[in-house]
Amino acid sequence: xxxxxxxxxxxxxEQVQMLAALRAKSSLKGERRSRARGLSVxxxxxxxYVLGDDLRYLDWNLFGRLDRLFLKLYEEERELPVRIFLxxxxxxxxxxxxxxDFARQVAAAIGYVALCGFDRVAVAxxxxxxxxxGDPELAHRNALRSVRGKKSSMxxxxxxxxxxxxxxxxLNASLKRGAMEARQSGVAIVLxxxxxxxxxxxxxxxxxxxGFQINCVQILAPEELDPTTFGDLRLIDSExxxxxxxxFGKYRLKAYQQSVANYVQxxxxxxxxxxxxxxxxxxxxxxxxxxxxxxxxxxxWA
Amino acid sequence: xxxxSPLAFLFALSLPVVVVFYLLKRKRVVKLVPSSLLWQRxxxxxxxxxxxxxxxxxxxxxxxxxxxxxxxxxxxxxFFSGKTGEASLQIVILDASASMQATDESPSRFEKARAEVSxxxxxxxxxxxxxxxxxxxxxxxxxAEVRQSATSEKSALRxxxxxxxxxxxxxxxxxxLRVAETLTRDKxxxxxxxxxxxxxxxxxxxGTKDLRLVFHRVGTRxxxxxxxxxxVKPNPEDPTKRALFTSVANFSGSAAETTVELLFDGxxxxxxxxxxxxxxxxxxxxxxxxxxxxxxxxxxxxxxxxPADNQASIVSLLPRPxxxxxxxxxxxxxxxxxxxxxxxxxxxxxxxxTDPEVKxxxxxxxxxxxxxxxxxxxxxxxxxxxxxxEGGIGEMEAPGIVDWRNTHPLLRFVSxxxxxIASALAVKTPIWGVSLVDSPTSPLVLSGExxxxxxxxxxxxxLQSTWPLRVSFPIFIxxxxxxxxxxxxxxxxxxxxxxxxxxxxxxxxxxxxxxKVISSDGKVTDVPLGPQARELVFGExxxxxxxxxxxxxxxxxxxxxxxxxxxxAIAPRGELSLGRHGAxxxxxxxxxxxxxxxxxxxxxxxxxxxxxxxxxxxxx
Numbered sequence: 001x002x003x004x005x006x007x008x009x010x011x012x013x014e015q016v017q018m019l020a021a022l023r024a025k026s027s028l029k030g031e032r033r034s035r036a037r038g039l040s041v042x043x044x045x046x047x048x049y050v051l052g053d054d055l056r057y058l059d060w061n062l063f064g065r066l067d068r069l070f071l072k073l074y075e076e077e078r079e080l081p082v083r084i085f086l087x088x089x090x091x092x093x094x095x096x097x098x099x100x101d102f103a104r105q106v107a108a109a110i111g112y113v114a115l116c117g118f119d120r121v122a123v124a125x126x127x128x129x130x131x132x133x134g135d136p137e138l139a140h141r142n143a144l145r146s147v148r149g150k151k152s153s154m155x156x157x158x159x160x161x162x163x164x165x166x167x168x169x170x171l172n173a174s175l176k177r178g179a180m181e182a183r184q185s186g187v188a189i190v191l192x193x194x195x196x197x198x199x200x201x202x203x204x205x206x207x208x209x210x211g212f213q214i215n216c217v218q219i220l221a222p223e224e225l226d227p228t229t230f231g232d233l234r235l236i237d238s239e240x241x242x243x244x245x246x247x248f249g250k251y252r253l254k255a256y257q258q259s260v261a262n263y264v265q266x267x268x269x270x271x272x273x274x275x276x277x278x279x280x281x282x283x284x285x286x287x288x289x290x291x292x293x294x295x296x297x298x299x300x301w302a
Numbered sequence: 303x304x305x306x307s308p309l310a311f312l313f314a315l316s317l318p319v320v321v322v323f324y325l326l327k328r329k330r331v332v333k334l335v336p337s338s339l340l341w342q343r344x345x346x347x348x349x350x351x352x353x354x355x356x357x358x359x360x361x362x363x364x365x366x367x368x369x370x371x372x373x374x375x376x377x378x379x380x381f382f383s384g385k386t387g388e389a390s391l392q393i394v395i396l397d398a399s400a401s402m403q404a405t406d407e408s409p410s411r412f413e414k415a416r417a418e419v420s421x422x423x424x425x426x427x428x429x430x431x432x433x434x435x436x437x438x439x440x441x442x443x444x445x446a447e448v449r450q451s452a453t454s455e456k457s458a459l460r461x462x463x464x465x466x467x468x469x470x471x472x473x474x475x476x477x478x479l480r481v482a483e484t485l486t487r488d489k490x491x492x493x494x495x496x497x498x499x500x501x502x503x504x505x506x507x508x509g510t511k512d513l514r515l516v517f518h519r520v521g522t523r524x525x526x527x528x529x530x531x532x533x534v535k536p537n538p539e540d541p542t543k544r545a546l547f548t549s550v551a552n553f554s555g556s557a558a559e560t561t562v563e564l565l566f567d568g569x570x571x572x573x574x575x576x577x578x579x580x581x582x583x584x585x586x587x588x589x590x591x592x593x594x595x596x597x598x599x600x601x602x603x604x605x606x607x608x609p610a611d612n613q614a615s616i617v618s619l620l621p622r623p624x625x626x627x628x629x630x631x632x633x634x635x636x637x638x639x640x641x642x643x644x645x646x647x648x649x650x651x652x653x654x655x656t657d658p659e660v661k662x663x664x665x666x667x668x669x670x671x672x673x674x675x676x677x678x679x680x681x682x683x684x685x686x687x688x689x690x691x692e693g694g695i696g697e698m699e700a701p702g703i704v705d706w707r708n709t710h711p712l713l714r715f716v717s718x719x720x721x722x723i724a725s726a727l728a729v730k731t732p733i734w735g736v737s738l739v740d741s742p743t744s745p746l747v748l749s750g751e752x753x754x755x756x757x758x759x760x761x762x763x764x765l766q767s768t769w770p771l772r773v774s775f776p777i778f779i780x781x782x783x784x785x786x787x788x789x790x791x792x793x794x795x796x797x798x799x800x801x802x803x804x805x806x807x808x809x810x811x812x813x814x815x816x817x818k819v820i821s822s823d824g825k826v827t828d829v830p831l832g833p834q835a836r837e838l839v840f841g842e843x844x845x846x847x848x849x850x851x852x853x854x855x856x857x858x859x860x861x862x863x864x865x866x867x868x869x870x871a872i873a874p875r876g877e878l879s880l881g882r883h884g885a886x887x888x889x890x891x892x893x894x895x896x897x898x899x900x901x902x903x904x905x906x907x908x909x910x911x912x913x914x915x916x917x918x919x920x921x922x
Contacts, residue, residue: 090336091337092336094336095336193336193337195337195339195340196339221336224335224337224340229331229333231331231921232330232921233331233332233333234330234331234332234333235333235334235335235338236332236334236335237338237339238334238337239336242338243338244338244342244345245330246344246345247921248921249919249920249921250919251920255347255348256340258347259340259343259347259348260343262343263339263340263343
């Protein structure tokens, strides 16, 4: 029924809860504290009574002391929108298991935790498919735009499983559009390899500017971290078809790993400078390790 | 640096071919990667940080070009010419005398010299060039031998060099140099290279010759102890025993101790400890009983640089009675002197010699012209009726004795002080003899050999002089009997210097088709004898030791020894003197025309291995 996450992991994920540093800004009711005043048990403030206010919320004790009418205000608990940006480009098809599978598993796990917490989950796979035509994924993609409630989780998993990765991604454009589309900011999860020739800075900055609380998970394939093919090579980029000629031997492995580390470090510094939580994992990493240790340790959830 | 085969530089045309190969597109393995972004970063970073990054792509090309260049250089056979390298003909004389066996160089002087000659051969300019060098190889051992005539072929020279053997003979370089001098006479571009230790070399005859001689000295020191003389005699005190006289010389700069062992037919019979001071010679005498003909060997046990002179052998024959026939009218002095001259003399007297069948060992003619002239050795006193002298025989009155040759064995311990002569025959010194005692106008005593007959001629009647009254007279007679006794002469035949020919008169040994000679190292040589052969001559005596000769049923032995003080003085000389005026200083080995192609080839091999390693490293 659910090939993405094992039942064991699901059971353990039920015990965790998304942490949100921000007040929820959603208009829909939920379980998160928000700045909105409404009905709940949590007292927030008083205000003067005006005609038409519900008499049930008058503070009679205060009226008795001051002989003036005040209304008791309560914090309204709203939902926390969790937006997951899922890189579904061709480059995610590499690695064992593929980076895309790993990304979907992470998306499923985060989505499940959010659903359990009565939060709304929106998954935005990019690149977008051409609208129209008989794309069988379209229905699933649409279904993933907004999911709510724990009972929807099975359908959510099915929809995720139906996705596939292909095409060239434009990370910046996708993140910018996601930031614009969102009616309320919330938690944003970016699952990608961040290997975009155009860079990632503009997209992340757009999300930051919109007020998202961002978590980035960079997923790299083992062979990208530790190549096993040596010799005189002509490398073809799977997304844009660029050719790179390189002569590679074991003696240059360290230099290569150093430049990969440099790239990751630059990304990490970019994120750290903007309050973005950043994780870099290999697609061969144990999923439970990432979810239950790394994410918990950096207080994405508790 | 020049090149022996510059044509090989044509191979350098292959260098551009390698470059062309590199200009062709290299076939690469195509591989699909998720994103080339990381790779581009990687290339940008590594290229920015590596110096010489432009060359980095082409290390292989550089290595291959270098290797090819080295191979071409090796093929071109470069060489550096040395000072001695310009001679078009090099005559190499390799000293193979006994002193070259000295082990102060490792493994020996001869091997060292051989290696140096070999390097000289390596350095020869041969090949495609016009100025080919030629070399002639001579080995100067017992005799000078041209082992390889002038040639440019290095392999032939190396073969000849390998075949050269060191001998036990004294140095005879003069002969070799004479040949070399002849060969280089009209060639201004020829050189003689002498590889020797300079020990025992006498080149005084070349003082006035134009000898372009390069002396390559081998040897470092002269620590040597050697036997330099050996003689065996009847013991004067006890006729049944033999007395052996030998002397041990120390040529080193410090005193040495050794044990001198005396062996008879291989059995040690006596040993004496001897201490010899620096550069001293110590005589050692042994007295030994001998019951049969055999070989005495003297051996030194001390270790020194030259083992060849630590052993010497001599053949000792049992003394036989000397049969002396005195033909005289009566001379008691002579008779008594003859009877006492040797331990066992069978003396008979006669007034005339008439029977030709009587063959005594020696005949003494005292003032008598015999009817039948004796065929054996003769001591002739005042005998005028002979054909020995050209220009006739005169008379002279009361000749004074002005000089005598006391180094001759006949005049050993003999002095003519106080001898007066009444009258004597006057003759001219003939070509067959030497004068032993001289008056102002004529020789008084002559000795020599006529054919195979030894003759001592005394030109005055002893009874007409005061000589018989002097003590020198019986000594002279004893010396004369010893010298004229054929057995003594015979014993001398059986002791030769190594390298000298052994000559044996066949005489009464009968006719044989051939003789077998067994060398000390067991080598058997057949010496054919013609039907008219009068003597056996055997020349392959370059190694010392005892040689046994089988002639039909006759067995005899002779000994070849070094017994040469100048050869045993093995200290190498820094300079060879040529007569009174000239000298040749030893050069340190000048290795002319060193070819370098081997080094280039080795370097090329190293580069090839580096290239192979690099190729695998960069793609493995």
